[in-house]
Amino acid sequence: MIKSEFKHLDALRGIMAMYVSFVHFGVLYIINKHAEMKFDTLNYFGAIQLGQVFMTVFFVLSGFLITYILLVDKERDKTVHFKKFYLRRAFRILPLYYIAVFGIFFLYRHACLKPDVTIVPLCNDLHERTLYYIFMLPNWAHAVDKTLPHISNYWSIGAEEQFYILWPIILYFSKNYLKVFFSIYVVYCLALIVVYVFRLSFMENLLFVQSARFLDYTRFGAFAFGGIIAYYALHHADTVYKTTIELITRKSTQYFCLIFPFILTIIPNEYVAFLKHIIVIPCSAVIIYNLAMNENVIFKIDNRYLNYLGKITYSLYILNQIIIDFTIKICFAAKIHEKLIIFIFSMTALLICSVISYHLIEKPFMKLRRRFG
Secondary structure, eight states, rough: OOSSSTTTHHHHHHHHHHHHHHHEEEHHHHTTTTOOOEEEEGGGGHHHHHHHHHHHHHHHHHHHHHHHHHHHHHHSSSOOOHHHHHHHHHHHHHHHHHHHHHHHHHHHHHHSSSSSGGGHHHHHHHHHHHHHHHTTTTTHHHHOOOOOTOOGGGGHHHHHHHHHHHHHHHHHOOSSSSHHHHHHHHHHHHHHHHHHHHHHTTOOHHHHHHHHHHHHOOOOOHHHHHHHHHHHTTTTGGGGGGGHHHHHOHHHHHHHHHHHHHHHHHHHOOOOOOOOOOOOOHHHHHHHHHEEEHTTTSSSOOOHHHHHHHHHHHHHHHHHHHHHHHHHHHHHHHTOOOOHHHHHHHHHHHHHHHHHHHHOOOOOOHHHHGGGG
C-alpha cells in the first residue's frame, strides 16, 4: 500500500531542528562573549556531537522521503518525471535560500565599505565566498573554509540540493534499486574510512584534511541508506523482504538503534569520528522506518505542535544563525548578560520569525509549485 503521508516524521524533523538551533545558540553566545570555546562548556555530554547525529538523521530522512516519492512515480508510470521533480524542489528550497544569501552578501558588502579589523579577511574574498552559495556549493565552501558568517550552516542545504539533482538520474538508470543504494553506501563508507585514516596519519596535509571534509559534507551515504528503507517501506508487504522487515521492527533493534548513537556522542575522540557517521546512518534508518511504518514503534511523537514545528523546520534552519546572533548582540548592547534570558529571547525571536517566513514566503511558493503537479 502506497502512503501519502507518514506520521511522526514532521515532529521528528521539528525536534531535531530545534536542538540544532540550541547548539547554534551555544556556539554564538560564546563567540559573542569572545570566550574560549572549551569542550566542557560547549560540548557538555556531547552536545555538539549529538547535533551532528541529528544532522545525519536529517539526511537519512531526506533520502527516505525523496526516494519514496521518486519510486512511487517510477513504478507507477515507468519513468521519472524530471521536470516536475526539479521544479517542485526549486520552488520549495530556492526562494528563501537566496533571500537569505543575498541579504547576508549585501549586509557584509556594506560593512566592507568601512571594515572593522575583524572582517578584513572576509572582505578580501567576499565575492568568491558568495559564489559558492549562489551555485549551491556551500558545503564545498565549508570544506575549503570559504563560508559566509551567519549562514555557514547552509552546507547541509548544499548537500541536499546536490542529492536532489543527482538522485532522480540515478533512479532513472537503476533497475536493482537495493543493490545500487547499498553499493553507494558501502563506497561512501570505504572512502570515508580511507580518507580519515590518511588524515589522522598526516594531520598537516591539506589534501587529506579537505578530502575528509568534502566527503563529510556530501553525506551521500546517508541519502543512499534512506533510499534503502524507502524501498522497504514501499514493498513492506512483499514476502521476500519479510525477514529483513521483522529484524528492523523488533523492539530490541529499535532500542539498540536509539541508544547506541547517543553513547557514541560522549566519546570525544577524532579517531572514531568517521565511525560515528557510519554507525549512525543505519541506526537512523531503523528509527525512521519504524516511525513511518510500524504501529508498534517504541516511542510516538505524533503531536500537532511538534508537527507544526516540523512544517516550519526549513525557515527555522535558514534563519537560526541570523536571528540568534542578532538577538544576542541586541541583548549584550542592552546590558543583558544572563544566558538563560538571552536564550529565551533568542528562541522566541527565532520561532516568531520562522512562522512569519513560513507563511509569507514558503507557503506562497509551495502553492505556486502545485501548478506543476
